[in-house]
Amino acid sequence: MSEPRTHFSLFSLPETYQLDGEELRERYRALQHSLHPDRHSSADATHKRMALQYAAMVNDAYRVLRSPVERARYLLKLRGIEVELNVGNQLDPCFLMRQMELREALAEVHESDAPQQAIEALRRDIGEELREMEAVMASQFADGSAEKLRKAARLVQEMQFMTKLADEAEQIEARFQEA
Amino acid sequence: MALLQISEPGQSPLPHARRTGLGIDLGTTHSLVAVVVDGAPRTLADESGDALLPSAVRYLAGGGVEVGRDVLRAAAADPLNALTSVKRLMGRGADDLAAQRALPAYEFSAGEGGMVLLHTAGGAKSPVEISAEILRTLARRAEQANGKKADGVVITVPAYFDDAQRQATRDAARIAGLPLLRLLNEPTAAALAYGLDSGAEGLIAVYDLGGGTFDISILQLKRGVFEVLATGGDSALGGDDFDHAIVEWLRAQAGDATPPDAATRRTLLDAARSAKQALSTAERVGIDVAAGGRRWRAELDRATFNGLIEPLVARTLRSCRRALRDAGVAVTAVDSVVLVGGSTRVPLVQSAVADLFGREPLTSIDPDRVVALGAAIQADILVGNQQDSDTLLLDVIPLALGLETMGGLMEKIIPRNTTLPVTRAQDFTTYKDGQTAMSIHVLQGERELVSECRSLGHFELRGIPPMVAGAARIRVTFQVDADGLLSVSAREQTRGVQAEIQVKPSYGLDENQIADMLRASMEHAEDDVEARALREQQVEADQLLEALGAALARDGERLLDDAERAALEAEMDTLRGLRDGDDRQALAEAFARLGQASEVFAQRRMDDSIRRALAGRRVGEVES
Numbered sequence: 001m002s003e004p005r006t007h008f009s010l011f012s013l014p015e016t017y018q019l020d021g022e023e024l025r026e027r028y029r030a031l032q033h034s035l036h037p038d039r040h041s042s043a044d045a046t047h048k049r050m051a052l053q054y055a056a057m058v059n060d061a062y063r064v065l066r067s068p069v070e071r072a073r074y075l076l077k078l079r080g081i082e083v084e085l086n087v088g089n090q091l092d093p094c095f096l097m098r099q100m101e102l103r104e105a106l107a108e109v110h111e112s113d114a115p116q117q118a119i120e121a122l123r124r125d126i127g128e129e130l131r132e133m134e135a136v137m138a139s140q141f142a143d144g145s146a147e148k149l150r151k152a153a154r155l156v157q158e159m160q161f162m163t164k165l166a167d168e169a170e171q172i173e174a175r176f177q178e179a
Numbered sequence: 180m181a182l183l184q185i186s187e188p189g190q191s192p193l194p195h196a197r198r199t200g201l202g203i204d205l206g207t208t209h210s211l212v213a214v215v216v217d218g219a220p221r222t223l224a225d226e227s228g229d230a231l232l233p234s235a236v237r238y239l240a241g242g243g244v245e246v247g248r249d250v251l252r253a254a255a256a257d258p259l260n261a262l263t264s265v266k267r268l269m270g271r272g273a274d275d276l277a278a279q280r281a282l283p284a285y286e287f288s289a290g291e292g293g294m295v296l297l298h299t300a301g302g303a304k305s306p307v308e309i310s311a312e313i314l315r316t317l318a319r320r321a322e323q324a325n326g327k328k329a330d331g332v333v334i335t336v337p338a339y340f341d342d343a344q345r346q347a348t349r350d351a352a353r354i355a356g357l358p359l360l361r362l363l364n365e366p367t368a369a370a371l372a373y374g375l376d377s378g379a380e381g382l383i384a385v386y387d388l389g390g391g392t393f394d395i396s397i398l399q400l401k402r403g404v405f406e407v408l409a410t411g412g413d414s415a416l417g418g419d420d421f422d423h424a425i426v427e428w429l430r431a432q433a434g435d436a437t438p439p440d441a442a443t444r445r446t447l448l449d450a451a452r453s454a455k456q457a458l459s460t461a462e463r464v465g466i467d468v469a470a471g472g473r474r475w476r477a478e479l480d481r482a483t484f485n486g487l488i489e490p491l492v493a494r495t496l497r498s499c500r501r502a503l504r505d506a507g508v509a510v511t512a513v514d515s516v517v518l519v520g521g522s523t524r525v526p527l528v529q530s531a532v533a534d535l536f537g538r539e540p541l542t543s544i545d546p547d548r549v550v551a552l553g554a555a556i557q558a559d560i561l562v563g564n565q566q567d568s569d570t571l572l573l574d575v576i577p578l579a580l581g582l583e584t585m586g587g588l589m590e591k592i593i594p595r596n597t598t599l600p601v602t603r604a605q606d607f608t609t610y611k612d613g614q615t616a617m618s619i620h621v622l623q624g625e626r627e628l629v630s631e632c633r634s635l636g637h638f639e640l641r642g643i644p645p646m647v648a649g650a651a652r653i654r655v656t657f658q659v660d661a662d663g664l665l666s667v668s669a670r671e672q673t674r675g676v677q678a679e680i681q682v683k684p685s686y687g688l689d690e691n692q693i694a695d696m697l698r699a700s701m702e703h704a705e706d707d708v709e710a711r712a713l714r715e716q717q718v719e720a721d722q723l724l725e726a727l728g729a730a731l732a733r734d735g736e737r738l739l740d741d742a743e744r745a746a747l748e749a750e751m752d753t754l755r756g757l758r759d760g761d762d763r764q765a766l767a768e769a770f771a772r773l774g775q776a777s778e779v780f781a782q783r784r785m786d787d788s789i790r791r792a793l794a795g796r797r798v799g800e801v802e803s
Contacts, residue, residue: 027796044726059600174500
């Protein structure tokens with residue numbers, strides 16, 4: 001109707017990177033509480049179809065806002081910067097070295113005397129680094145200068161690689177648990 | 180058929196407007212129907228006091244149909260016409276049936292729409308029609324108990340059911356003539372029954388082991404909202420497999436090497452089921468049964484039985500661990516564990532679940548009934564009887580949806596455990612000059628190879644404006660509604676042309692087949708198809724007029740300007756004018772026009788809902 005709706009404005013939230021996960025969830029529940037098709041089960045077909053579209057829109061916005069990587073990517077997009085995912089050629093050499101180290105460690109877990117402990121420790125390390133990256137991301141968005149946003153764009157790619165690694169580590173841990 | 184009442188949550192219904200909502204648990208081994216009476220859900224029993232209707236249908240040579248206990252009694256003598264466990268075949272093909280070890284050896288062939296057909300004395304029957312017979316029997320039982328037809332029905336399905344299985348269940352309801360409000364996942368229904376029972380909040384794990392399917396769901400319950408965080412399971416693993424394991428053991432004990440015929444197999448499976456049930460309380464049980472021209476005698480103790488089913492139980496535990504990982508929660512964070520399904524009476528199952536979660540599961544509600552009870556609560560809410568209810572169920576898609584790409588690979592569009600409803604768009608282009616059509620193969624599953632996923636159907640897009648190769652941009656939108664049902668639409672972006680989509684379901688019924696089955700089911704009634712269609716259209720028109728009238732009275736002044744309001748009212752008058760005529764075509768067109776004309780109004784009302792939902796929460800409140 002008026003200005004175009006963003007994921008942030010849908011949730012009545014300011015366009016900042018840092019947000020309180022529990023509050024986000026509360027708002028999500030409140031929105032679905034009034035928008036979900038089940039809350040309009042006795043309405044006419046057009047209204048029900050609209051409820052379906054709005055509920056899907058809220059689900060999509062929630063998915064983006066609660067993911068540290070997707071939220072950063074979306075904020076950059078709102079500021080006119082498109083971040084391509086799955087491209088590693090412009091990554092910082094230091095980061096690539098660290099990735100290789102972690103990947104080697106992941107591959108060597110099998111040979112460890114206590115593989116379960118080894119993978120758990122590795123997962124903790126990766127989780128720690130991801131949290132640090134989130135903190136850096138928050139400060140770059142808080143600053144908001146063109147230079148910091150460029151850095152944020154690169155950091156999104158790095159976070160994506162790190163998230164992938166975390167998923168792989170989790171899967172390996174799952175295999176140990178099931179063996 | 181009855182008019183739906185229009186009132187938004189928070190407004191009290193008229194005293195006379197109490198409606199009947201049925202909850203139906205359409206199970207593999209048995210089915211139930213429940214209804215809310217005086218605020219509490221209860222299952223409805225048949226004349227002999229049984230709430231559990233065996234999910235068994237027998238087709239007789241003369242055209243008659245039997246449903247329930249009588250069928251089981253006739254099963255050993257007439258195994259090819261007494262059909263059980265057809266839930267395992269919903270949305271499945273002939274090749275799937277051949278792979279179903281725990282099923283009786285039916286005679287079957289591939290049906291026209293790909294779904295299997297079972298050959299009976301009453302003709303070839305699809306699992307959808309067979310399930311419709313079970314639904315009809317339950318609806319009749321409820322009609323007798325309530326003294327009226329149902330205003331709306333909620334039918335439960337395993338959370339792990341894919342789109343084809345859900346479509347098949349929905350089609351069964353249509354053929355049975357039931358007004359389906361919602362397909363509800365069984366574990367979510369169980370959580371609802373327990374959640375309202377105990378008023379508990381927190382993390383709930385629902386372990387649901389039925390006759391033919393296993394489901395695990397992890398839910399977060401907070402202030403009436405049941406948010407499914409993850410679901411998993413196995414749509415071909417259940418208590419039937421325990422029976423099968425006992426039969427194999429029995430045959431090994433007897434040194435029997437030749438595969439038994441259908442009747443023998445059925446008798447042995449019945450004996451196995453009795454033994455299994457006895458072992459829930461007894462330490463050992465004697466098996467002594469005559470079948471296939473010989474006598475089968477053995478003694479089965481619980482330790483041996485546990486050994487037989489241990490690999491099956493271990494499979495369920497693996498699914499539980501995976502669901503916990505998907506939900507991103509530790510096993511220690513789970514506040515309560517709910518057991519659902521008759522197979523959870525098996526002591527090994529109970530102890531394995533208790534060990535995994537480190538707590539005793541809740542069993543205060545009968546595991547055979549809890550799903551139907553939860554479904555009845557949801558049905559009661561959806562028909563509008565609980566205006567001030569806070570309850571909302573947010574379910575997820577159990578398996579990824581994707582497309583076939585080059586090299587027989589599946590590209591995921593919507594990952595598993597995405598909250599429903601969900602809409603995702605994907606852009607395609609043409610690869611030949613002047614190309615006006617293309618085909619999209621839609622799949623569901625977690626594997627990378629197309630051959631290892633379920634094929635849902637081929638979507639043929641036509642009417643793409645001819646352009647040079649690569650110039651067209653066709654946006655295909657996949658929408659999965661709250662029932663987990665997929666719909667696909669397509670639009671060419673550069674010219675804004677709506678492409679026409681034709682769906683060829685891989686294992687389903689198309690509209691013509693359903694229409695044929697509806698006609699066949701009405702042959703006995705003195706009902707005329709055209710007259711019925713007109714009546715349905717009139718009822719729909721009444722509903723729309725009533726709904727819009729109420730909405731206009733409430734929000735019209737605030738959300739529409741005079742011209743918008745007048746235009747909408749003019750369309751309403753046109754529809755009202757055609758309401759009592761017999762021109763169905765004109766009525767349908769006016770109905771569609773009014774639907775379209777009311778779109779902006781509906782949108783503004785939804786925008787208004789957003790504002791009200793977050794009223795009192797200021798922008799910036801979240802900043803830390």
